[in-house]
Amino acid sequence: MKINAFSKTYEGRKVLDMPEMELTSGKIYAVIGANGSGKSTLAKCLAGILTTDQKQQILSPDISVGYMPQKSYAFRMNVEKNIFLGSKDLIRAKKLMKDLQIEHLAKKSAAKLSGGETARMALGRVLMKTFDLLILDEPTAAMDMETTSLTENLLMEYCRETGCVLLLVTHSLQQARRVADEVFFYYKGKLVESGKKEHVLYSPEMEETQKFLKFYGE
Amino acid sequence: MKKRLAVLLAMAMMASVFSGCGKKEEAPAEAPAVETEAPAEEEKTEVPAEEPAKEEAVVVNTVILKEADDKMLNTYSVLAVDPEAPFVDADGKAVEGVAVNTAGADALIQWLLSEEAKTLAAEYGKEEYNDTLFYVKEDAPAFEGEIAKATEETKTIRLSTTTSVNDSGLLGAILPVFEGEYGYTVEIQSAGTGKAIAAAKNGNADLILVHSKSQEEAFVAEGFARVLEGFESERLSFLYNYYVLCGPTEDPAGAASAATVMDAFKAIADGKHVFISRGDNSGTHTKEISLWPEELGITVEPESFADYTEWYTSANTGMGACLMMAEEMEGYILTDKATFLTFVANNGVM
Amino acid sequence: MQSALAKAVALILSADAELCNILSVTAKMSISSSLIALILGVPIGIWLGSSRFRGQSILLIINRTLMGMPPVVCGLIFYMLFSGVGPFGKWKWLFSVRIMILAQVVLILPIVVGNMETYVTGIAQTVKETAKGLGLSGWKTFFLLMNECVYQICSTYLLAFARSIAEVGAVSMVGGAIAWKTNVMTTAIMQYTNRGNFSLGIALGLILMTISLVVNILISVMQRRINR
Numbered sequence: 001m002k003i004n005a006f007s008k009t010y011e012g013r014k015v016l017d018m019p020e021m022e023l024t025s026g027k028i029y030a031v032i033g034a035n036g037s038g039k040s041t042l043a044k045c046l047a048g049i050l051t052t053d054q055k056q057q058i059l060s061p062d063i064s065v066g067y068m069p070q071k072s073y074a075f076r077m078n079v080e081k082n083i084f085l086g087s088k089d090l091i092r093a094k095k096l097m098k099d100l101q102i103e104h105l106a107k108k109s110a111a112k113l114s115g116g117e118t119a120r121m122a123l124g125r126v127l128m129k130t131f132d133l134l135i136l137d138e139p140t141a142a143m144d145m146e147t148t149s150l151t152e153n154l155l156m157e158y159c160r161e162t163g164c165v166l167l168l169v170t171h172s173l174q175q176a177r178r179v180a181d182e183v184f185f186y187y188k189g190k191l192v193e194s195g196k197k198e199h200v201l202y203s204p205e206m207e208e209t210q211k212f213l214k215f216y217g218e
Numbered sequence: 219m220k221k222r223l224a225v226l227l228a229m230a231m232m233a234s235v236f237s238g239c240g241k242k243e244e245a246p247a248e249a250p251a252v253e254t255e256a257p258a259e260e261e262k263t264e265v266p267a268e269e270p271a272k273e274e275a276v277v278v279n280t281v282i283l284k285e286a287d288d289k290m291l292n293t294y295s296v297l298a299v300d301p302e303a304p305f306v307d308a309d310g311k312a313v314e315g316v317a318v319n320t321a322g323a324d325a326l327i328q329w330l331l332s333e334e335a336k337t338l339a340a341e342y343g344k345e346e347y348n349d350t351l352f353y354v355k356e357d358a359p360a361f362e363g364e365i366a367k368a369t370e371e372t373k374t375i376r377l378s379t380t381t382s383v384n385d386s387g388l389l390g391a392i393l394p395v396f397e398g399e400y401g402y403t404v405e406i407q408s409a410g411t412g413k414a415i416a417a418a419k420n421g422n423a424d425l426i427l428v429h430s431k432s433q434e435e436a437f438v439a440e441g442f443a444r445v446l447e448g449f450e451s452e453r454l455s456f457l458y459n460y461y462v463l464c465g466p467t468e469d470p471a472g473a474a475s476a477a478t479v480m481d482a483f484k485a486i487a488d489g490k491h492v493f494i495s496r497g498d499n500s501g502t503h504t505k506e507i508s509l510w511p512e513e514l515g516i517t518v519e520p521e522s523f524a525d526y527t528e529w530y531t532s533a534n535t536g537m538g539a540c541l542m543m544a545e546e547m548e549g550y551i552l553t554d555k556a557t558f559l560t561f562v563a564n565n566g567v568m
Numbered sequence: 569m570q571s572a573l574a575k576a577v578a579l580i581l582s583a584d585a586e587l588c589n590i591l592s593v594t595a596k597m598s599i600s601s602s603l604i605a606l607i608l609g610v611p612i613g614i615w616l617g618s619s620r621f622r623g624q625s626i627l628l629i630i631n632r633t634l635m636g637m638p639p640v641v642c643g644l645i646f647y648m649l650f651s652g653v654g655p656f657g658k659w660k661w662l663f664s665v666r667i668m669i670l671a672q673v674v675l676i677l678p679i680v681v682g683n684m685e686t687y688v689t690g691i692a693q694t695v696k697e698t699a700k701g702l703g704l705s706g707w708k709t710f711f712l713l714m715n716e717c718v719y720q721i722c723s724t725y726l727l728a729f730a731r732s733i734a735e736v737g738a739v740s741m742v743g744g745a746i747a748w749k750t751n752v753m754t755t756a757i758m759q760y761t762n763r764g765n766f767s768l769g770i771a772l773g774l775i776l777m778t779i780s781l782v783v784n785i786l787i788s789v790m791q792r793r794i795n796r
Contacts, residue, residue: 049697067701073694076716085712086702126702135701305653313653317660376663385763390747405663407744421652422662538764561764 001025001063001133001165006052008041016041016189018058023133023165028156030176030197031169033186034212039169040070042186043137046167059133066131070138072122074110079121082110086128096124099154101147115142123151127158135167140175152179173216177201185209289479289509292501292554293355294383294429294457296330297437298323299418300444316421321366322375322402323424324446329396331361331456338392339457343556351386351459351556358456359449368401375404378415378423380500381536384408386556389427410536412499418442430501461505462558464541465491465550473550483509490529492549494540497532506552576771586747591775594733594752597665601672602728609677609728610721613684614713618692628685634678643741646671650742663744668752671738676728683724684717691716722791729783733776 003021007014016038023029031039044050045058047067052058059065075082079102083093097103100120105113110121119142126134136155140148156179159166170176176183176197183200185193187208193200204210301318329335336354343351366372383389384406393404407417411430415437418426428434434453437443443452463482465473471491476482486493487510496503499518510516516523516530523530531549533540537557544551553561579587616627648654650662661667695716699709714721736754743750745759753776760769 044697047697047701049700064703066703067697069694069697069701071694073691073698075695075712076718085704122698129703131703307651307653307655308648313657316652316657318652381762405744405746405749407663407746420654421657536762536764539762540764542764542766 001060003046004054004056004058006045006054006058008038008045008050009053010041014189016045017191018042018045019191023167025132025165026159026163027181028159028166028168028179029182029184030180031167031184031186032171032173032176032212035171036188037186038189039171039186040137041189042184043067043135043167043169046133047135063132064129066126066129066134068122068126068136068139070141072118072125074113074118074121077110078107079110079113080106082121083125083128086125089128092128093124096127099150100124101150116144116147119143120147120151130162131164133165133167135169137169138171139168141171148175155179173201173213185212187212290461290463290505292429292459292461292505293431293455294352294427294459295431295434295453295455296327296425296427297434297443297452297454298327298425298446299423300442302444303419303442304440305419305421313421318421319372319375319424320444321372322368325365325368325372325400325402326375326377326396326404327425327446327454328361328363328365329400331359331454332365333360333362335392335396336456338395339388342388342391343386343559347559349555349559351559352388352457353459355456355458359451359454361448363448365400368403373401373403375402375425376407376423377404377425377427378407378409378417379427380411380414380429381408382500382502382554382557383427383429385536385538386554386560388556410496410498410500411504428501430504432504433501460555461502461552462555463550463552464544464558466548468548471550480509480511484511486550487511487514487526490526492529492531492547494544494547494549494551495530495532496537496540497534502537502552502554509552573771573774575767576774579771580775589748590751590753590756593665593750594754597668597672597739597752598729598732601669601676602725602732604669605673605676605680605728605732606721606725608673609680610684610714610717610724611710612677613681614688614710614717616681617685617688618696618710618713631678631681631685635682637675637678638737639675639735640737640741642671642675643738646674646738646742662742663746663750665743665750668739668743668750671742672732672735675735675738676731679731680724680728683727684720687717687720688713718794719791722787722794726784726787730780733780 001023003018003023005020006016006018008016031042033039041050044067045052047065049067075085080093080097083097094103097106100123102117102120102124105117105121110118113121119139123136123139126136139155140151143151152175155166155168158164168175168179180197182195183193183197184191185200185204185206185208193204193206193209200209201213204213298320299318301316301320303316305313305316307313336358339352340350340354343349377389379389385408389404389406393406396402397404407423408414409417411428411433414423414426414428415433417423418437419440419442426437438452445452446454463473463479465471465486471482471485471489473482473485476485495506503518507516507518514523514526516526520532523532531543531547533543535543537553538561540551541553541558541561543549616624616631646667647662650656650659650667652662661670692713695713696709699712704712734754736758739745739750739752740755740758743752743755745751745755751759753772757769757772757776760766760772
């Protein structure tokens with residue numbers, strides 16, 4: 001799918017500059033960068049939550065986009081009903097809840113969940129429908145290592161099976177290394193370097209990328 | 219948890235109310251001892267310790283003042299609103315076609331001027347208070363013909379009257395007879411005289427029953443009243459009673475012993491004794507203004523009595539509340555007798 | 569105070585016909601105006617709190633100003649509009665319960681809107697993002713948002729009802745406190761007070777507050793159930 005070039009200005013400052021892009025289905029794209037580099041802005045613009053400066057479509061309108069925000073909202077109902085907000089597919093719900101290990105919480109009130117449990121519920125919710133483009137903004141930020149690993153495997157399997165494009169915003173280099181096919185590195189709102197994982201994460205060309213990798217370390 | 223809290227709160231409220239009662243009773247028991255003067259037999263039996271009511275020295279009880287003092291005459295008149303009157307809206311623009319229930323107003327006025335109504339009015343309150351509250355004017359216009367019964371369109375009659383009239387209970391006593399016989403429903407709006415007349419001028423009343431001659435004459439002069447068939451005047455005065463000057467039992471101004479009511483007023487002013495004025499442009503208020511010595515220059519305008527505020531208290535509220543104020547402040551007050559009698563008979567409350 | 573309480577109980581026990589009429593008019597008026605204000609105000613408040621558009625802050629300022637409108641001013645405006653000489657005099661709404669309800673709705677609506685808006689503003693952004701991310705339609709999002717506010721809607725109703733039942737400035741002006749027709753608790757209390765009958769006024773006041781208390785308890789219980 002093609003993404004048109006766009007930029008986003010906020011209060012006079014240009015916070016994001018995105019060149020034209022081509023994304024291949026079935027691939028996982030990791031978006032990395034320091035805080036404030038524009039990763040979340042990118043996610044929100046693609047998801048249609050923020051309007052770009054150009055004010056026109058950045059994606060073809062027949063592409064369905066799913067999005068999980070950094071702070072996901074737990075609605076005033078039980079976990080099961082929250083998940084059904086994604087779609088009413090019973091079988092799929094059961095499977096997802098099982099895979100995410102939140103089956104036992106099905107009837108529990110969503111307000112009473114821990115941070116990690118909420119994140120898993122939110123993820124399950126957004127996975128209920130198969131989108132062409134799925135954007136996840138730091139989905140495992142609140143999860144512990146074991147659950148993170150579980151989630152990552154689930155996502156990779158999901159992507160392969162459904163053939164969707166997965167755009168994963170992450171602050172964890174390790175996660176990018178484990179999961180991504182291709183990587184976008186953002187620095188101060190600009191896409192500094194992009195390309196295959198091996199290339200960007202192991203032998204980056206740009207100075208900023210190298211500095212970033214060194215700072216956030218192996 | 220919340221439910222239990224709520225119930226506890228309700229119980230606490232009730233408890234505080236009950237406990238608060240005990241304390242209240244002690245304090246008032248002392249105060250009335252100083253002022254207690256039971257002016258009439260029946261009041262003694264009715265007064266409980268905590269109610270300090272009866273400290274009014276009623277000047278009118280001095281028989282001579284009551285008869286001779288035309289200055290305290292209070293005449294009630296009924297006027298029908300003219301649908302062709304020069305109504306204006308809030309901006310001053312003329313308004314056409316204001317709805318006035320002339321048939322209903324006619325019926326009510328005719329009935330008020332009938333023997334039946336006059337008798338009822340004269341009898342009102344006689345038994346209860348052992349005194350006449352309303353007298354029928356000797357020269358009051360009379361109606362003897364047939365009164366039309368109510369129809370769908372004319373059923374509702376809007377009567378605008380003053381608080382003094384309404385609070386005396388007269389209308390509540392006699393109007394049901396009218397309503398029962400002829401099938402009308404009388405909607406009574408009661409307010410201070412000024413507001414009562416304004417209601418008619420705003421097209422919100424079919425007839426008015428007030429007791430302020432100057433304001434009634436102005437109403438007629440401005441073209442808002444009409445003459446009923448068979449009668450001569452727009453102003454139909456049919457009842458009267460007397461204002462009375464009331465004050466504390468001690469009567470520091472010596473009002474009771476004054477020669478005329480105007481002398482009494484002068485004494486009050488000279489001694490700077492607390493006086494409660496209605497202050498609301500009502501009939502009572504206008505009458506009161508007329509009784510002050512001219513040099514004082516007291517009028518309805520607030521500026522006129524700005525210098526006297528240490529004793530001249532302009533209350534701007536109903537008669538009963540003003541009486542309460544006079545009670546509290548041990549002041550003098552001009553009131554209509556009906557309201558005063560009701561006030562006293564109910565031990566200081568109505 | 570004791571006489572007031574005794575009077576209150578005596579009044580109720582005697583099932584005085586006029587008191588019953590006053591109570592029923594009060595009930596009819598308060599319930600109607602608070603419900604109408606709620607039904608109109610909740611969607612508006614939610615909409616104001618969740619949308620972002622030019623002129624939004626102006627609307628909010630207007631709403632906040634209307635919240636502070638003195639009831640007697642509101643009463644006066646409606647009196648002039650529906651007076652015999654006023655533009656709507658022909659409708660004959662003056663001195664009816666209908667116009668009392670109308671005036672009260674105008675007074676209470678901004679409060680309902682303001683209350684909902686304040687609450688929704690806090691959660692709207694996240695809810696909208698999440699809902700959009702799931703591909704939900706605008707209407708579905710709106711109803712979801714409303715569902716999130718149910719507890720808040722209950723407490724807003726309590727506020728609306730309390731305002732309505734305690735209000736006297738507007739209803740006395742437009743209703744005229746006509747016996748057997750438009751006399752409500754508050755105007756009756758005022759009448760008795762103006763006549764000097766303070767203890768009867770307090771008695772009625774106690775009855776009024778008890779009614780308020782009962783309503784409060786009922787709705788709080790409901791709120792608790794909702795939150796389980």
